[in-house]
Amino acid sequence: MVKVGIVGGTGYTGVELLRLLTTHTDAEVVAITSRAECGRRVDDLFPNLRGYYDLSFSEPDVHVLAACDVVFFATPHNVAMNLVPELLAADARVIDLSADYRIRDASLWSQWYGEPHASPELLAEAVYGLPELNRDKIAAARLVACPGCYPTSVQLGFMPLLANGLIDPQQLIASAASGVSGAGRQARIDNLLSEAADSFKAYGVSGHRHLPEIEQGLSDIAGESAQVTFVPHLLPIVRGIHATLFGRLNNDSVDLQALYEDAYAEEPFVDVLPSGVYPQTRTVKGANRCQISIAVPQNRNTVVVMAIIDNLVKGASGQAVQNMNIMLGLDETAGLQQVGMLP
Amino acid sequence: MVKVGIVGGTGYTGVELLRLLTTHTDAEVVAITSRAECGRRVDDLFPNLRGYYDLSFSEPDVHVLAACDVVFFATPHNVAMNLVPELLAADARVIDLSADYRIRDASLWSQWYGEPHASPELLAEAVYGLPELNRDKIAAARLVACPGCYPTSVQLGFMPLLANGLIDPQQLIASAASGVSGAGRQARIDNLLSEAADSFKAYGVSGHRHLPEIEQGLSDIAGESAQVTFVPHLLPIVRGIHATLFGRLNNDSVDLQALYEDAYAEEPFVDVLPSGVYPQTRTVKGANRCQISIAVPQNRNTVVVMAIIDNLVKGASGQAVQNMNIMLGLDETAGLQQVGMLP
Amino acid sequence: MVKVGIVGGTGYTGVELLRLLTTHTDAEVVAITSRAECGRRVDDLFPNLRGYYDLSFSEPDVHVLAACDVVFFATPHNVAMNLVPELLAADARVIDLSADYRIRDASLWSQWYGEPHASPELLAEAVYGLPELNRDKIAAARLVACPGCYPTSVQLGFMPLLANGLIDPQQLIASAASGVSGAGRQARIDNLLSEAADSFKAYGVSGHRHLPEIEQGLSDIAGESAQVTFVPHLLPIVRGIHATLFGRLNNDSVDLQALYEDAYAEEPFVDVLPSGVYPQTRTVKGANRCQISIAVPQNRNTVVVMAIIDNLVKGASGQAVQNMNIMLGLDETAGLQQVGMLP
């Protein structure tokens, strides 16, 4: 039985890790930390977990965490990068759901996150935890940086096109929309139901922190510099990301449907829909799954890809569990068999 | 491996049965019928099930269904009562999610459902499938009538008080609210998002079909005639029932919190919350669970009970699976361990 | 042209006053205060007002406010009671949308609001601003305390029954539900979309601050002490209150439909629906209107009244404007002719 520690368990990725892990037959959560809620029972804060966990939040303690087989950081950025060096030194494996180790270039990270990186020496070692791209490296990693939610959907959506050189990597457009849970469980007026319900808006148009992560990933895939115009939007729903992606085709003789089906044929958590069927975010609500459709409207030279995930599952905690399974040699689908809740 | 048949699989209770049964280790769906969608793959209609079922809808066929260990009717009323006699004659066990066998009095049934009952001879045999009330009878039953969604929440909420004679059974009030999925997957203007969103209303105030079922059940529990003023409301959400129940206390010396905790101590799917904590419907979204709170505001003589369920799970398909497990001697919680999806 | 000042204009009642007053031909907002947003343009914070106001938030200044014909307090409780004495001394008229002057008994107020009252000498003078009850007193008042949102709906719903002695005032039940905007524009985790959407819950069951206000009002109407079991619930919508009221009838020979229609025949903002038609909160969204239905289910002795309002309009800012019109001798409906936004 794998012993799991979770740092920062009071947010949405924390409770989602706990929900998913109730169904994992080979892993057990032994510690979950929170300074603010120290001593409080987990199922008092999250009553959906009553009967499933006999755990309370505790102060973060390196000795306790280092004794775990794997430690998840379900924290805002700027926490993991301070604690991880000590945990690695104590031989723990770490899966960071935050942004701290996603960008390889420390100065680029600093530019977007507004502070120096606290452990830049680990950036080269950290593996970007997108299994569909880096499965082998993840299996060998000590430190995995889980991708952001938008970057997961955008990269899975563009990957087969870019990897095969079928679109211009300098003219990529990603118009994406996310549910409000992506903003975390923090008291902010903008995310009140009274502010965000019954409405839709773009935000971060001039520059969202996921942009450099997306461009780094797409450049890796394309093998050359990629540029994306990335416009995120806020959906008046709790969970779900829908990425609508546009690319300029440089080849109109490829069967794109077959290309995508082949590219993801062996992937347990990427599902290419039949031609003409478009994904709905509700279909993957609660599930560790990315559903993708591809279309070329009017047979012109612009290709449209639609990719959906649940931002808290394939976009965060589910992908983190998937990474854990790969790192520890467990069944990759363990704990991740939840069916999307429709309706 | 138990062989399961489902009659009428295109509605919300049908897809929910399928979702829950993906996690049931001892049951397998072998037939699912729909006249309208005959021949269509189940996962084409419900893409959340892609990869989980290799099934298509078929015409209802008594031979195929009778070969199942258990047949669920996930149909509107008026279907089961016509088919069930033949299935029972062929030695099948039947769990009816519709209203056809819930009311023991055929003339009362006719009065509320507007037509004669097609198999009144089975009404005496049919067991009312509320496990917390009738577990032993269910275990021995051939035919189980699954309770309605409102009746489940109202009966579980009032049960300890009425069973112990602590409130006046002639002065019961149930102000309940349900998500729209309770109205089924039918094209009706009233249930369009444009009509039902951003709004709240009472309906069926002069008489809802669940009223006679509720009064029959509460009378059974109380051991005397019970009268309820039942006002259902429509919530602008998909899933969830919240019943707010009011009773006139005739005894102020009983520790009601302890009474409820004791009454449900052994029940796997009824969870009495700590004193002062009130339930939220989201906490049980997707879970086969009823959460209950009890309060006596201002220490006066009116007791308030709040009971929540997911109308599609403990209020329908989950309860149906629970009944199956009891009827067939399986682990009562098999297929029913989903944690409520919060947030 | 009436000169209007608004203290505390950054909340939902503030922006709603501004929205309504754009249509008031005899009133003009000349000052709106906010310490936090001092200097910021009103239409920068509330872009729906672009083109309608050339105003910025200012520091509260007694001289400026006293020069207005009427000053609205759109503040949390505990603000008005400190400023109002000075404004009245300077001959201003005041309409307080907060709770500071709603309860006549200073010690009862302190018990529910947790602090001493700062100007208890004004409690006897303050007029409770429910026009349907106190129109003449309002017309003569210097200081009007606008009713709370729940109390408005509960009092208008029960009024004809209690005023005519038709129900037992000791056995009143009010099961009410409100949209989230009732909690104000404050950063609180509980009111995030991710927490409040797709869910429904009761709150304040052991005692909500509107309870003493409701009981004071209903006792006044009944002419004897009234007791209410009041259970508020949180709706996953922005605007709207639905009160479902229950009373024990002591007389079954009265035509209740006619009673209600007569009682409100002359009221411009109370609309008794035809028998058998139940109100929906969306019908009055944005409108200064209370719609009411009355029913006696199964012809038993429990009467059910349903009353709806928009909590920000007839439950707050609209009622405040109505009070202003009455106080200043203007057309009572000026600025209040908005039709409910359906769909």
Next chain:
Amino acid sequence: MVKVGIVGGTGYTGVELLRLLTTHTDAEVVAITSRAECGRRVDDLFPNLRGYYDLSFSEPDVHVLAACDVVFFATPHNVAMNLVPELLAADARVIDLSADYRIRDASLWSQWYGEPHASPELLAEAVYGLPELNRDKIAAARLVACPGCYPTSVQLGFMPLLANGLIDPQQLIASAASGVSGAGRQARIDNLLSEAADSFKAYGVSGHRHLPEIEQGLSDIAGESAQVTFVPHLLPIVRGIHATLFGRLNNDSVDLQALYEDAYAEEPFVDVLPSGVYPQTRTVKGANRCQISIAVPQNRNTVVVMAIIDNLVKGASGQAVQNMNIMLGLDETAGLQQVGMLP
């Protein structure tokens, strides 16, 4: 007082016309037709209108309609094109909210709407009713074709760029999202709250009926053939359209903010937001207003325009009233001064 007739008043554009016209001081609705609801009071179907109209639905009667100064068609496509010739012959003015006269090329219309056009001889005369483009022609028109909701937002968003030749008209992308009311008040499973809530999806990707209308309009503006990749999405809200538009800049020396502010400086219903402020659909809910922002992310060569409207107001009924005002020489803003309902 202008006499107004409405054909097909039971849908959302019908009730919205009625809502807006309650505030129009120079227009009066004298007839509203519906075959299905003939004889029913308008305020019985739409209780938000109680007290505002003393009207019932009637059978369409050419004599009655022809006696009106203006007749609105608030019908699905395929109705107006059969009735309009007779009304024009009787000297009525007609404003068609449906698609029948939006596309000048009858064969193109037939290709997208699947049937022959019934009055192609009027297509050349019909004026496309986008006032910001065609105000003078509208003033002189007998027959105005109101633009579709998506086309309104897309054209207003792209207009200054295309009119000034600043982007490549062959590489336009429009990723737009609409509330469900855009699909009308029709009983369809896809638009049930249980199907559309808590979700987001693209639809019509291979070809939406608004595509030829958009391309016709943008070609007119650009003065050359325009091609758009148009991907509409369904928002889980009632009202609102958000168009996120992408174009390839061919000139980086123009001050786009100033360009937009100048282009719309005299337009009463187009509001260019300050640089860096992005629009939210809720800000114009219920208002006849288009709010627009423009950005050039990372100073690259892709420009992003965001344009929002309420699909039922500036996208339908409000624009229709605006057209009426222009046609009849009334104040263009009469009946259209509603402030967006925020929150």
